[in-house]
Amino acid sequence: MNPILNLERVTVEFVRQRALGRPRQVLHAVNEVDLQIAPGEAVGLVGESGSGKSTVARAITGLNPVASGSIDIDGNSVLRAKGKDLRALRRRFQMVFQDPYSSLDPSMSIGSTLTESLTVHGLERGPSATERAADMLTAVGLRAADLTKYPHEFSGGQRQRIAIARALMTDPDLIILDEAVSALDVSTRAQVLALLQGLRRDRQLAYLFIGHDLAVVQRMSDRIAVMYLGRIVEVGPADEVVRNPQHPYTASLLASVPQVGSRGGERSAELRRRLHVRADPPDPWNPPAGCAFATRCPFVMEVCRTETPPAVEVASGAVTRCHLPTDTGRGTESAERWNSARELLAAPTPAS
Amino acid sequence: MSIDLPGQHVLDISHLTVEFRTGSGWSPAVRDLSLTIGRNEVFGLVGESGSGKSVSAMSILGLLPRRSTRISGGHVRLGKTDLLGATSKQLDQVRGSRVGMIFQEPMTSLNPAYTIGEQIAESVRRHRGATRRDAWDRAVSLLSRVGIPTAARNAERYPHHFSGGMRQRAMIAMALACEPELLIADEPTTALDVTVQALILDLIAELQAESDMSVLLITHDLAVVSEVADRVGVMYAGELVELAPTADVFNAPQHPYTSGLLSSILALDSTREFAGIPGSVPSVDREFPGCRFADRCDFATDACTEGPVALRRSAGRTHRCLRADELVLEGAR
Numbered sequence: 132m133n134p135i136l137n138l139e140r141v142t143v144e145f146v147r148q149r150a151l152g153r154p155r156q157v158l159h160a161v162n163e164v165d166l167q168i169a170p171g172e173a174v175g176l177v178g179e180s181g182s183g184k185s186t187v188a189r190a191i192t193g194l195n196p197v198a199s200g201s202i203d204i205d206g207n208s209v210l211r212a213k214g215k216d217l218r219a220l221r222r223r224f225q226m227v228f229q230d231p232y233s234s235l236d237p238s239m240s241i242g243s244t245l246t247e248s249l250t251v252h253g254l255e256r257g258p259s260a261t262e263r264a265a266d267m268l269t270a271v272g273l274r275a276a277d278l279t280k281y282p283h284e285f286s287g288g289q290r291q292r293i294a295i296a297r298a299l300m301t302d303p304d305l306i307i308l309d310e311a312v313s314a315l316d317v318s319t320r321a322q323v324l325a326l327l328q329g330l331r332r333d334r335q336l337a338y339l340f341i342g343h344d345l346a347v348v349q350r351m352s353d354r355i356a357v358m359y360l361g362r363i364v365e366v367g368p369a370d371e372v373v374r375n376p377q378h379p380y381t382a383s384l385l386a387s388v389p390q391v392g393s394r395g396g397e398r399s400a401e402l403r404r405r406l407h408v409r410a411d412p413p414d415p416w417n418p419p420a421g422c423a424f425a426t427r428c429p430f431v432m433e434v435c436r437t438e439t440p441p442a443v444e445v446a447s448g449a450v451t452r453c454h455l456p457t458d459t460g461r462g463t464e465s466a467e468r469w470n471s472a473r474e475l476l477a478a479p480t481p482a483s
Numbered sequence: 484m485s486i487d488l489p490g491q492h493v494l495d496i497s498h499l500t501v502e503f504r505t506g507s508g509w510s511p512a513v514r515d516l517s518l519t520i521g522r523n524e525v526f527g528l529v530g531e532s533g534s535g536k537s538v539s540a541m542s543i544l545g546l547l548p549r550r551s552t553r554i555s556g557g558h559v560r561l562g563k564t565d566l567l568g569a570t571s572k573q574l575d576q577v578r579g580s581r582v583g584m585i586f587q588e589p590m591t592s593l594n595p596a597y598t599i600g601e602q603i604a605e606s607v608r609r610h611r612g613a614t615r616r617d618a619w620d621r622a623v624s625l626l627s628r629v630g631i632p633t634a635a636r637n638a639e640r641y642p643h644h645f646s647g648g649m650r651q652r653a654m655i656a657m658a659l660a661c662e663p664e665l666l667i668a669d670e671p672t673t674a675l676d677v678t679v680q681a682l683i684l685d686l687i688a689e690l691q692a693e694s695d696m697s698v699l700l701i702t703h704d705l706a707v708v709s710e711v712a713d714r715v716g717v718m719y720a721g722e723l724v725e726l727a728p729t730a731d732v733f734n735a736p737q738h739p740y741t742s743g744l745l746s747s748i749l750a751l752d753s754t755r756e757f758a759g760i761p762g763s764v765p766s767v768d769r770e771f772p773g774c775r776f777a778d779r780c781d782f783a784t785d786a787c788t789e790g791p792v793a794l795r796r797s798a799g800r801t802h803r804c805l806r807a808d809e810l811v812l813e814g815a816r
Contacts, residue, residue: 179676179677179678179679180647180676286763287763288763289763316531316532316703316763316764317531317703317705317744317747317748317759318531318743318744318747318759318760318763319759319763320747320759321747321749321757321758321759322757322759322761324757325756325757325759328757343676343677344749345677345751346749346750346751346752346753347749349751349752350749350753350757370752373751373752374752383678384677384678385751386681387677387678387680387681388677388706388751389680389681389684389704389706389707389709389710390706390709390710390750390751391705391706391709391733391745391748391750391815403681403685407678407681407682408678408682410632411646411648411649411679411682412646412648412676412679414646427678
């Protein structure tokens with residue numbers, strides 16, 4: 132079976148020229164990224180701002196041009212397709228954005244907003260389109276009567292439900308959720324997450340779930356990919372990535388997540404001491420040589436500052452881009468500290 | 484933790500009501516808010532959007548627009564100074580010298596036209612009357628203290644040269660320039676990445692520990708509060724609904740809203756079902772005959788909607804729930 136989404140060595144570049152006569156600078160916002168999503172699978176994409184996770188989404192949807200590599204939807208290249216074929220492919224994946232206030236046109240009724248996506252794809256019109264819109268609104272927990280209302284009449288959580296209903300209109304196989312619940316209040320967020328889980332189950336949807344909240348991403352995903360400065364540094368089964376991280380960056384993300392009830396906890400303080408990053412992220416226009424994380428990594432070795440780490444597969448099925456588990460890293464003082472920090476991270480939290 | 488004695492408070496807010504001008508007149512965005520912050524205490528004020536937590540902080544420092552807001556009751560004291568009765572000149576003196584402030588988006592609080600060092604030195608000169616030279620030296624040492632590398636060089640750079648985390652560090656340096664009694668931090672880490680957030684929270688905790696500064700931390704993030712605060716106040720729809728030492732709030736919440744918020748948080752590697760709170764936060768101009776949370780509350784009875792519920796103390800806890808004594812609510816995890 133084809134993966135529903137297949138990215139191979141996808142690179143997206145941003146270019147700037149600060150002044151005439153000065154050299155052009157190139158930023159690799161996405162750097163040779165490989166990522167596959169099987170039909171019905173949910174893959175989480177995490178990373179800090181500037182890691183390139185949203186640019187991946189924008190590259191898939193054609194909002195950012197791709198410099199090299201390939202993007203296939205169910206075996207068909209999105210980058211090569213044109214005209215009618217491209218439109219037919221586009222129908223199969225939809226996107227939901229972070230801000231439910233700017234992603235809905237304030238001057239359009241909810242009904243028109245929903246049926247518009249059918250019209251642009253040359254699908255149903257008229258009464259059958261409206262009927263479908265009513266069905267989708269009900270599916271996301273709103274009422275058919277809401278079709279005649281306007282965005283300002285809804286709360287943030289309700290607007291995000293409308294954005295999800297709009298994404299469902301073309302009966303897609305894949306929905307890209309770019310920080311789709313990040314702008315919502317915590318009590319509302321849980322309702323929208325539960326809705327997304329239900330829809331995925333009922334409609335065999337695949338998700339690319341982009342987020343920065345690791346706990347949420349873990350719950351929503353089968354697998355997690357972790358991005359840092361344009362590269363995927365770790366990818367593996369969601370629970371494995373959280374319980375047994377293979378890249379120091381993943382571990383430092385996990386150790387940084389504030390936990391309810393962890394105040395004064397010695398384990399938490401010890402984890403932070405061992406795994407915390409040391410500094411702010413580097414300037415993406417001038418990335419460090421070798422491993423991009425080397426400037427912040429508590430376990431950095433000589434080799435990390437000169438050589439880009441290879442992708443290494445570990446026993447759990449996860450793939451990591453790090454020198455520590457390679458022949459170069461094994462047995463070093465850094466690797467020993469790293470292994471004992473990971474054991475501490477994997478140990479169950481003592482009851483408070 | 485601080486000793487809860489009258490007269491020992493750095494900040495004393497009592498029955499504060501702040502109103503917004505709306506289409507139909509004036510609507511209270513903060514209702515009858517009372518809380519105190521002791522010396523060297525970290526007080527966490529949590530709530531969702533529209534709870535009134537930021538409005539409270541802005542109002543005590545006279546930072547709300549005068550045409551569309553008014554303070555219609557209560558008093559606020561910083562030490563012995565009455566802040567609500569202060570003139571704008573007096574308030575100006577308080578801000579920056581006795582109270583430091585940091586906000587969510589440091590870029591909007593920093594002036595893009597001046598270097599970071601100039602802005603900190605300016606604050607030192609204004610409030611301390613230091614010479615140019617001394618003020619600059621103090622700015623550099625403050626930047627170095629908050630973890631800005633090569634501080635002498637970075638002091639000469641402009642805000643846009645700094646990353647989000649560095650800007651927030653610069654803001655903290657500026658807020659600390661005059662060794663304030665109270666630091667008000669309004670969502671100081673919300674715009675930052677989680678790794679940088681952890682560094683900034685550690686920094687605030689360190690700075691608080693090495694001085695006798697008190698901190699009012701305003702945030703929507705309960706997990707952040709649980710890591711740094713001594714006591715927590717939970718706000719809902721303009722009202723304080725619960726006030727207690729941090730561990731009590733998280734282990735044994737007394738108000739159903741607090742319990743609902745706690746169950747909405749998803750912990751790493753948790754297998755708990757998603758549980759939100761049905762409905763959404765009411766708008767400020769909506770009036771309720773009784774408890775403002777009643778229509779979203781699983782435990783509401785007829786009595787809850789009959790009349791206003793006052794903040795009260797029972798069994799050593801402060802809350803705004805009629806049924807607190809009989810309910811056993813679920814805490815964190």
